Each structure stands twice: as structure tokens, then as C-alpha cells.
Amino acid sequence: MLSSIKKYFSDIYNGVKSLFTGMKVTGHYVTHPSEIITQQYPENRDTLKMFERFRGEVVLIHDENNEHKCTGCSACELACPNGTIEIISDKAIDEETGKPKKIIDTFVYHLQMCTFCNLCILACPTDAIKMAQTYEHSVFDRSELTKVLNKPGSKIMQGIK
Amino acid sequence: MEEVAQNIETQEYFINMGPQHPSTHGVLRLMLTLDGEIIKKVEPHLGFIHRSIEKMCEKDSYQQVVHLTDRMDYLGCHINNEAVCLTVEKGLELEVPERVKVIRTIISELTRLSSHQLWWGVMGMDLGAITTFLYGFRDREMITDIFEETCGARLTMNYNVPGGLMFDIHPNFQNRTKQFLEHFKKKLPEYDELLTGNVIFTERTKGIGYLSKEDAISYGVTGPSGRASGFSCDVRKKNPYSAYDRVDFKEILFMEGDCFARYQARIAEMWESMKIIEQLIDNIPEGEYKAKTKAVIKLPPGEYYQRVETPRGELGVYIISDNKKNPYRVKFRSPGFSNLSALDKMARGFKIADLVAIMSTLDLVIPDIDR
Ligand code: SF4
Ligand code: SF4
Numbered sequence: 111m112l113s114s115i116k117k118y119f120s121d122i123y124n125g126v127k128s129l130f131t132g133m134k135v136t137g138h139y140v141t142h143p144s145e146i147i148t149q150q151y152p153e154n155r156d157t158l159k160m161f162e163r164f165r166g167e168v169v170l171i172h173d174e175n176n177e178h179k180c181t182g183c184s185a186c187e188l189a190c191p192n193g194t195i196e197i198i199s200d201k202a203i204d205e206e207t208g209k210p211k212k213i214i215d216t217f218v219y220h221l222q223m224c225t226f227c228n229l230c231i232l233a234c235p236t237d238a239i240k241m242a243q244t245y246e247h248s249v250f251d252r253s254e255l256t257k258v259l260n261k262p263g264s265k266i267m268q269g270i271k
Numbered sequence: 272m273e274e275v276a277q278n279i280e281t282q283e284y285f286i287n288m289g290p291q292h293p294s295t296h297g298v299l300r301l302m303l304t305l306d307g308e309i310i311k312k313v314e315p316h317l318g319f320i321h322r323s324i325e326k327m328c329e330k331d332s333y334q335q336v337v338h339l340t341d342r343m344d345y346l347g348c349h350i351n352n353e354a355v356c357l358t359v360e361k362g363l364e365l366e367v368p369e370r371v372k373v374i375r376t377i378i379s380e381l382t383r384l385s386s387h388q389l390w391w392g393v394m395g396m397d398l399g400a401i402t403t404f405l406y407g408f409r410d411r412e413m414i415t416d417i418f419e420e421t422c423g424a425r426l427t428m429n430y431n432v433p434g435g436l437m438f439d440i441h442p443n444f445q446n447r448t449k450q451f452l453e454h455f456k457k458k459l460p461e462y463d464e465l466l467t468g469n470v471i472f473t474e475r476t477k478g479i480g481y482l483s484k485e486d487a488i489s490y491g492v493t494g495p496s497g498r499a500s501g502f503s504c505d506v507r508k509k510n511p512y513s514a515y516d517r518v519d520f521k522e523i524l525f526m527e528g529d530c531f532a533r534y535q536a537r538i539a540e541m542w543e544s545m546k547i548i549e550q551l552i553d554n555i556p557e558g559e560y561k562a563k564t565k566a567v568i569k570l571p572p573g574e575y576y577q578r579v580e581t582p583r584g585e586l587g588v589y590i591i592s593d594n595k596k597n598p599y600r601v602k603f604r605s606p607g608f609s610n611l612s613a614l615d616k617m618a619r620g621f622k623i624a625d626l627v628a629i630m631s632t633l634d635l636v637i638p639d640i641d642r
Contacts (some may be wrong), residue, residue, distance in 0.1 A: 128469050128470045130464070131464050136402055147412070160415075161423075191338060206370075227429045229334060232432075
């Protein structure tokens, strides 16, 4: 009888003690705000920088002359597991040799289907595409996610085979 | 009063738990047969998030199969990727560079840590402690940063390719990992203070959801859940792959088989994971980050199987090849599916609230079960 009463009170004591052990930890953080790591997103949009390898979306690299390196070889289209990339190619006359060659007409990229697996980037023989570090992709209409990556009027750089 | 209670006719009834229930952590539907609040039977109904990943693998090349496994157990995606790559490498009889093996092991253990951190936070939340959720995510954030810098993604990393890695580790990788270890060694004891000793938590987990060693073996419950029942099933010890043969770590075994033992097993595993990373992080051998492979991989005809230890248990990848550029058949033996099958056995005779604790300690990831 006596021992059970003793156990009853020691249980209460140990229980309350365990609760205070936990509260000591949380109390520590209340009194040390410098250890809190929460970011104030989206207020910090301007300073927020993603890592250079971060995979946000596929982009076609254009230089200042509006030229890119894509030859229209479709290697990225074949490497893509889910048909995210569609290369619509065209024929043009090579100025140097006078022979017909393949160029891209439209580089369609369906962002809504992309799994960001990076396989297209690895497949490209001329390093024409890369991953951009963008991160806010929500839109009001799904069709806005289908993008044309080659800019209007852009053409292929000299000397890219 | 007693007499009245005896004369009342009671009957069992059914209740649906899920598919939209916060403590099932995904779209899992449980059909419960109840007698009052006592569970008589649990029938899991699956298929709400079935994406036929195994079938999709049949049309993909071996490089493409890897990224689909990110979408199975998304908390252990690096280990899933590794499993596919190891199987393909086995088929090609390809020896990957030492550097790849060590990096794969380090990132696997970081994955295990981040998975267990998330589990710890969510487990606390399931049992009514929201604080743990925030603390678990705080420490996990450091690991996802490491992943983001080196692999380019936080969750679905797809960092492995057959033959090695997609790119070399980032120059900051070692420093960041060491910083994390230093940080987490101080923070892991906090986990114990917050939850392990907490009287409410121990009352709700000790002696709940007992699973015997025999049952663990016959249901194929692996991972920390199996080891908490005394079933020694750590693939990293039994069948070492990558760099696990050269590191020194303990296989965590508990004999109690209840929720608290499963909880303790995972906490103890976090210490072991940190030990593994510490042994390797300064000894990454120089060399290539990828062995040479052909652009189009064709496996010789035959069957290939490789098992790995994910945070949830044993993942097996089985590939049948008929010498084409895509596999003839792929089968994944996912740990979550087998672990879930023991749920009925564990939950019978306990109350509904205990079922939440049992499911939490099984650490179910539904896309891993449904695939
Ligand atoms: S990242 Fe993957 S899914 Fe996206 S376009 Fe490239 S290959 Fe296709
Ligand atoms: S982006 Fe690269 S791989 Fe794709 S079509 Fe252009 S050159 Fe070929």
C-alpha cells in the first residue's frame, strides 16, 4: 500500500520533470533568437540565391548576338524520359559549303512535364542547353508552362557542328 | 450497472482511416474493424498513388530508369538510385572507381540521416508534439543544402548514373558535411531531451504494437522496424555494397519489438550513420567520378538482383534483360510494402490512437508502397 503511494508520487515527479527537460530546450531557443534559422521568404527574394547546380528549368544559352549553339540534333529529345522537349527542325543552306543542313525552327519545352533529371543537359553534344536557377514556376494557366526556348530571330553560332 | 452492460448487445463496426488522413502521411486507406475503440482487424487498401513505375521502366533506357526511382521512396531517393545503378553495373560486370563508392556511401548515409530526421519530427507531431516537427526540419535543412549544392536538387536528386555519378562533388561538399556533423552532434541529444524521456511520449509508445522476431521474419519486416524486433537484417552488414565493407559501424538491434524500441533503433542509427560519414569524409580517394560506359547501355541477357538498405529497410531491384536497350522486366522489392503487411498483426488489440503511433514507427512512405 505504502509502496504504491510512493510510486504514484514518484511517477508524477518524474513525469513533470521530463516535461520540464523538454521545455528547457524550447526555452533555450526563445532566449537565443540568433540561433533561429527561419528565412523570411518572399521578403528576401532579392537576396535569395540558389546554388549554381540547382535545377530550376532548362534554358537554351544565347550570347549577346542572339546566337545559340543548338544544331537541332535531337539528342536531348531522345534522352528525355517523358517527352518534355520537342525539336522542330528546318532545312537551311550552309553558307560556306552550299550544302543543305539541319537547323532548329522551334525548341519547345514543356516545363509542366519536366522531372528535372538533367539527362538532356548531359546528352547535348554542344552544351547548348543548361539548367537555370529559377524557382517560382506557378502560373494561372497551364499553357504558360509550354515555352519556346530559342529566342525570335536567333541563329546558330558560327563553327558549331 | 454491470448487469446492464452485459445485457447490451454490441457489434463490431467498420471505419475508414484515410485515404486523406494526416497520420497516414499520404494516400493510404485503412479499413478498420473495431469493437468499441479496440482494433480487431486492419486491412490496408492500396492503389491511390499507383503510377506503374515498374511498367514505365520497361520502355525506358537504363539511364532513364534511375530517375523514376526518385519517385518511389522519395526520402531515400539517393539509395534507390544507387540500387538501380548497382544492378546495372552488376549486369555490365563494371567495376566503378573507388571514389564513386565512397561518395555514394557518404551521400547514402546523409540520406538516411535526413530521412530519420524527418521521421522523428513527424513522429512527434503524430503524437501531439508540434515542436519536434520544426526541430527535425531545421537539422534536415542543412543536409538538403548539401544535396542542393552537390547534386542540384533537394529531394529528387538523380545523382547516380550507371557507372558512377552525374558530376563530381562540389568543392564545398566536405566542409559542409563536416559542419553538419559538428552541428548535429550537439543537436541529437536535444532530440532525446525533447521526446525520448517525455512521459506522454513513453506512455504512448512503450509496450504498444508488439511484433515478435518470428513475425518480423515471416512478414519480411526489415530495416529499423525489423531490427527493433531482434531480426538482424542489415544489408550493409550482411551483403556489403559500395564502401560499407571498409567502415566500422554497429548493427542496431533491440529485442523489445514495441513502438519505443523502433523509435530507439532509429535514433541509434543516426549516431551510427554519423560514425560512417566521419570515417569516410576525409578519405575520399582521388580519381574519376564515373567509369566509362557506352552511350546506349545494353545488359547481356539474364536476370540481375541487387539489394540495398534504405532508411525503411531492404530494397531489392530485379532486372530481366533480353539484350535490348531497355529492360524486359523490372521489379522492385520495396521495404514499405512488406512492413505495411505486418500492421494488422501489430495493431490487433490496441486502440485507434495506438494505431497512429504504430504507423509512425513503421515510417511508411506511401509512394514506396504503391509505386
Ligand atoms: S531535365 Fe529531364 S525531364 Fe526535363 S527536359 Fe531534361 S531530360 Fe527531359
Ligand atoms: S539542345 Fe543540344 S542535344 Fe538538343 S537538339 Fe540542340 S544541340 Fe542537340
